[in-house]
Structure formats: C-alpha cells, structure tokens
Amino acid sequence: MKIRILTKPSKDGNPSQFDAELFWEEKKFRPVEVICSIDGKSLLEFQKDWERFLRQVLPSNIGKKELREKISKKANALEQIVFGKKTPPWKEIHFSEEILIQTDPEFTFFPWEILTTHKGFFYEWPVYRGIRSEVFHFEPKSKNGFLLIENPIREDLIPSVKKEGSVIREIWKSQSKTPIKTLKPDHLKTVRFWEEISEASYLHYAGHSLPEGIPFPKENRMIGDEIGKTKLSNLKIVFLNSCYSAHESKNTTGLAANFLKAGAEFVLGFLTPVETEVAELTSKIFWTEYLKTKSAKKAFERTKFELNKSDNKYQVAELSFLCFAPLEEKKYPPLLSAVFVTVLIGLFLFGWNLIREKEVFPFDKREMKAVETDKVENTFEQTKTKTNLSPPSRISDNPLTNRINLLTDQNFQRQIKTFLKEDHPLLDSEARHRLVLEILETEISEDRKFYEFKRRSGLEE
Secondary structure, eight states, X not given: OEEEEEEEEOTTOOTTOEEEEEEEEOSSOOSSOOEEEEOHHHHHHHHHHHHHHHHHHTTXXXXXXXXXXXXXXXXXXXXXXXXXXXXXXGGSTTOOOOEEEEEOGGGTTSOGGGOXXXXXXXXXXOEEEEEOOSOOOOOOOOOOOEEEEEEOOSGGGHHHHHHHHHHHHHHHHHHOOOOEEEEOGGGOOHHHHHHHXXXXXXXXXXXXXXXXXXXXXXXXXXXXXXXXXXXXTTOSEEEEESTTTTXXXXXXXXXXXXXXXXXXXXXXXXXXXXXXXXXXXXXHHHHHHHHHHOOHHHHHHHHHHHHHHSOHHHHHHHHHEXXXXXXXXXXXXXXXXXXXXXXXXXXXXXXXXXXXXXXXXXXXXXXXXXXXXXXHHHHHHHHHHHTTOOOOOOOOXXXXXXHHHTOSOHHHHHHHHHHHHSOOSSOOHHHHHHHHHHHHHSSSOHHHHHXXXXXXXXXXX
C-alpha cells in the first residue's frame, strides 16, 4: 500500500507556512478517496517535541519497556494530528501489505515510522520510503562492482571509519566474488568519484556527510544536487552510512533523494545523527544478510530486528534508519499459480454444467433408462425395415415413445425423431430427450406443443 503525504498551502494564507494532505492508495479503487487534511503548525510543533524527546532519551538509561511506552505516547499524538477520527486500513486485523510512504520534501524528516498498525509500530513492519520529484533518470545498466568510500572528514571519525571499511571489505571478500574498489581519503577527488561510481553496482559510503551532500575536503567543495542530475541507474544498492544522509527539506534536496533521482534502486540512510558504534553494527548486519539472501528488503528488515534487540541508542537509531525502495506486489510461485488457475477453470466448468442442467426440466432415471432401451429398439426396427421385415405395430413400454406415437401430426413426429437422433450443437442426447418429454407432457394443444418444440429445439420446419 502506498501512502502519499503532499504539501498544501497554509489555510492561514501565510506563504512561509504550509499544511499537509495525506491519503492512501488501495488495490480496490473507490469513487470516494479518503483524504486526511493535516494542520502544518501542529505537525511542526510535534516535530520539535520529537527532537527534544530524542535528545533526552539518548543519554538516559531507561528500560526497553519504558522507552516503548514513551514512543507509543508520541505515536498517539502524531496519529491524532494526522488522522483525527479516521481509521486507516492498516489498523484492520487482516491487513498484511508492504507500506511505502511517499512524501514531498517538506515532510521527509518527520518520524512517520512511529505510526502504528494493528500489530505494532511502522518500524516493526515492512515499511519503506519514497520521494516525489520532477526529475528521475532510469536506464537499466548491468555493472558488477562494489565501491567503498571512506570519508571521515573529522579526525575523531578516522579510526571508526577505517574499522568499518575493513569489516565491510572482509564480508564481501569472504561471501562474494564481486570486484571491490576502495576510495580512501587521500584519493577521494570528484573526478575519481565519478569514474568509479559509474562502474559500480553497489555503493557503501562510510564517514561524515551533511544534509546538502558529500564533502570533498581535498578540493574544498561539496557534491549533492550534482548527483541528482546524473544517470546512475547502474547502482542497485546505495548504503549511506552517515549522519543526515536520508534527510530532506523544502530548501535542501538530501543525499538519498539525489541518488534516487539519478536512478539508484535501493537507497539506505539515516534521518538524524548516528553514533559510530551504531553505524558499524548496522552496516555489518545489512551486508552480511544481503549477501546471504540477495534481497535488500530482507537485509533491511533483519538489520532493524537486530537493532531493536539492543539497548536504547540502537533502538533510537532504528527509528531513523530508512530504506527507500520500490513497492512490490505479492507474487505467487509458478506452480501455485498454475494450480490456482486450474482449480478456477474446474469450478467454472462444474458450475456451468450445473446451470445448464437446471435449464432443462427434471427427468426421471427410470424414464431415462426407458429412453435408452427405446433407442436400441428403434435401431432394431430400422434394421428390420431395411430388410422388409417390419414387425406389426405395437404399443411401447417407453413413456416418451408412447407420447410420440400418440401425435396426430406426422411432420411433428418426424421432426422429433430427427431431433433425438442427430447431434445438436448445444444439447447432448440426455438433454434432448428431457426437452422432448417435458414438452409432450405439458397440458397444451398439439399445435402449441409443436410451436414450443420448434422454438426451444432450434429446428426449423
């Protein structure tokens, strides 16, 4: 299911402020689309309160249960602001779909992952992010390479970035034959950056970044929006393991958003600052799981699960850890699909046969047996006629034969016999006998019977 959060002009008429509109896209299209109008001022006040909450929680030693209760209170407040009295479909007990939250830039940095489903928080569910943009480049390219960029920027980050780079290289060397290239601080220049990033299928950025982009200290410049103007659809997964890498706002196109605009399929990053220990563990779990499952979504879910089991700073990081990914519909295995289609066809044919039988009037089994006997007798009589050995006329024990013999119109008799003997495009032998018997048993005149016979049998006089 896709949730869209769009920017709308403020109801107060202030051009520097804005409101929001939220709606969801369901598989079943309805003539009325439910829209949640959100007051921008209330939403911004909530965001400020949420940031204060994170600053208080990170240095504290509260237990997991207490932390969960505090997050639940914040979630209730956000849902009151966003939904009011409305109940979204993911609150219903049968809901089981993936969720994609697609936002305008003004609403990317809000903690939508604390919203709740019928089972728990969004961050405990398969929830992914998306952006809205006027620019998008996607031309499928087949590349095979892993690019690791180490860019600590600050001196205090050098040891942790080196350690993270070493761990990531070892994971890829031990579990994959994919070629690995590393851009270390001494060689990190824009020309080399563009050369290597255009030939890679996987990118891992370890170090420091700003909401505006990646700093290049050797050249005293930053690259951000330039990425969004290029074609990088060769990148299958981009892991931006740095502070604010998933951040985006009205005036700033974030680093993750620029890689998405350039055509990268999956982009992972953090909305807020991330501690070095958390960054190291997150990247280790993700790439290990990805090389095992070959699924970016499964690796992302596993990483969140492991962070959730750890202490507070890891759990808070889980709220900030985002995966921008395409929404995928459930696909059934080919064998299961074939069985399902076969069962549907079988049920259709069975139902059609029942309907067709109900269109013909009931026919007694004893009479059916008599009709079959009559068919044998008719064949015998025809053979006798051909050899000029016709027996004397007699009354048959077959009710249908008796009724045919009682007809005074010889043409009527002849057409009935022809109808019973010859194949019919719609009715089999049993259905033809039922039809004739039902017409002849009806208490109407013979002329009327003849008319009904011609009308329902399709035979012309």
